[in-house]
Amino acid sequence: MTALLFLEQTLNGLQLGVTLFLMAAGLTLVFGIMNMVNLAHGSLYMMGAFFAATFVGWTGSFFLALPLAVAATFVLGLAVETLALRTLYGRDHLDQVLATFGLILFFNELVKIVWGPVSIFMDVPKALSGRVELIPGAPYPVYRLAVLAVGLAVAAGLWWLIARTRTGMLIRAGASNREMVGALGVDIKRLYTLVFALGAALAALAGVMAGPIYVVEIGMGDSMLIKTFVVIVIGGIGSIRGAFVAALIVGTVDTFGRVLPAQFGLPAAIAEMAIYILMAAVLFWKPAGLFGGRA
């Protein structure tokens, strides 16, 4: 592998990493604060992408469509939380698995009815369509750099929200000790709804940005969801910092897992399996994840 290819793949890995982080940040908080399994998080990623496809059609602008789609998914998150998930917080995990599994079936079918069964290809916005020679001799797509930049900016924004604001303080307290937040006399219900909708918006952002890179299709959230699980397991439930570190690791390992085996003549099977092997190794060493307090 040449140094140039190595750098290019590193950027690809980081870009996948920040996308995974956007997914994992919201989900790890839902897990940590509500102690709730949400399989439907991938559906929100998918809904975000489909909303964006529609809004691009209406407005003709990706840059208008993106905030609209994120906002729409935020509202959808509010609705889903209030109508369905709220009643599940106190229930056991099996109930949550089943109910959110039902939501996945619902959303997949809904998309099929509204948008049809055919995949949608989203164009890279014109302003970001070129390549830039960030490293001499290796032109890299501007759009992917933009995704990376947005991801890092959101990560920084989340850090600020969680480390520096009162809401963030409550979220942190909730993630490490649920009883305590109740004892503080905070309106828990509103906090939960807010956290869930915020997670939905972040997932939608990831989905919208992934649209032009991959393809907008039914079930696109499923494989992302499972990779997100791997991120959360490695990072530790409820830890934003863990999610960030693990997302970058998983993104990089997954990307190189696709390139490296071929270079050494190894079977392609290793590619898809690399992150799961990594997860198994981390778990064996630290059952609660890298930054997790409890297993």
Place this chain on the structure above:
Amino acid sequence: MSGLDKRTWFVLVLLAGLAVLPLIATATGNEFQIGQFRRILIFAIAAVSLDLILGYGGMVSLGHAAFFGVGAYVVAILNWHADREVPLFGMMLGTQNVLATWTAAVVVSAGLAFLIGLVSLRTTGIFFIMITLAFAQMVYFFFVSLRAYGGDDGLRFPGDTVVLGVIDTENDTAFYYLVLGVLCATLYLCRRLVNSRFGMVVQGCRENERRMRALGYPTYLYKLAAFTLAGGIAGLAGALFAAHESYISPSIMHWTRSGDLIVMVVLGGMGTLIGPVAGAVAFLFLEKTLPDYTEHWMIVFGPILLLVVLFARRGIFGWFLPPEERDRHGH
């Protein structure tokens, strides 16, 4: 105990109904449906095996379809090698002997369950759910990337059609009764198991694992044994499925298939063994018939699932039990 009577009635009526199903189908000129019924029974076996760990052990495994799929692939691959006369692992290991392939399916699935259980049972709760899902996905991708065996497209193979020298799997009805026999044997063995000392320990882990450890049980070992056993039975179901289809693809171990199995168990009534059989029948019947009414049946089925979870936790089996019996089984 009138509840026990009702329970026995439920089991007898359900199994008797399944036993006469081919006769009814033949009498009404619907022989072609016997294959569909057989498919349902095969999934029922897988659902019963999941009930062992989910209903009795309280382990919410979201990766059970992997063991089912691996069992099926073992049969398929061994048959394929024997048919093409291609050496496997450098030896002529391929075989079409049903006893050999089905045994191999059980052993390999159980072995895989052992390995996955070894790591995932170190954790509980949400972690356990996510890890079993992730491992199952790893197995799924492993078979997707196995180009030699068809990868994504799957593997078609000519299987041996004569089981134990008597039952011809080409004969729909005969094969149906073989599967029904395996299901009944599985139900009986699992019934013995859950009421044995081992079964009590597994149920104790569901009720209160911390207490079990304080009483002196190395709970990890018992849960691992149950997990392995359930994986082996799922592998057997997978082997039957391979023989049933003569074709196998990774899609049967997609993670949503694991979700389907959980739905069957809960829909039927978890921790009852017979409930999941009813659940498999109901689920696969709906999956087959609902699309006749609307192409978009999932949009109805998804919310139904949600409502069942919220309001009807007992499952089908629970409706047939008086309240005091339900509490013993409902969990």
Place this chain on the structure above:
Amino acid sequence: MATDALLSVKGLVKKFGGLTATDGVDLDVAEGEIHAIIGPNGAGKTTLIAQLAGELAPNAGTIAFAGRDVTAMPVYDRARRGIARSYQITQVFKGFTALDNVAMAVQAQAGHSFRFWRPARDDRELREPARAILARVGLDARADVPAAALAHGEQRQLEIAMALATQPRLLLLDEPMAGMGKEESERMTRLLAKLKGEETILLIEHDMDVVFALADRITVLVYGRAIATGTPDAIRANADVRAAYLGDGDA
């Protein structure tokens, strides 16, 4: 004392972040005695029990049981060697009957449970000893009632029955009277009095009347430190104890 003690704890330390819940505790429990641990709320009593049972690993110090270092031994191994515990918050198998609960405890001591065939509920080897123990704690009439349907006080008795059924050499009882009414407390006190002399017990209890009536020796725990150990009379007379604990109206 230390040499013939059944349980011998030396320099035990447990920290949670900045908080030291157990602060260099030394403790000996002699065979056959009831040794009570008292102290104000937050003194680290339950944390101490959890370390003795093996549910929490200490940061420093050693725990010796029956002449053997068990500090690093997992919970179930200690239970097998004879350390049984009851919980402050009832931990019974709610879906099982009272008899099932105790039979489960009997089974824990009856060799391994990799027995897959014979129905455990028809097993006289498990059921008869379980019935005998239910009778011992006065629950024999409630044997077939699901644990969830038992009254709170009965569930507490069941806790004790389960601990006894493991044939322990040392019983760790964490506030056996927690949440009990007057009548239930009296019944529990009679049960404990019955066990006195038959079992070695480490007892955590808030009810001072019960402690001073039953205990052979008492250790006072304040902010994780054992500030005094002695007979009930010696503890009553101890100035430090009076200042730190008994004096503040809690007694």
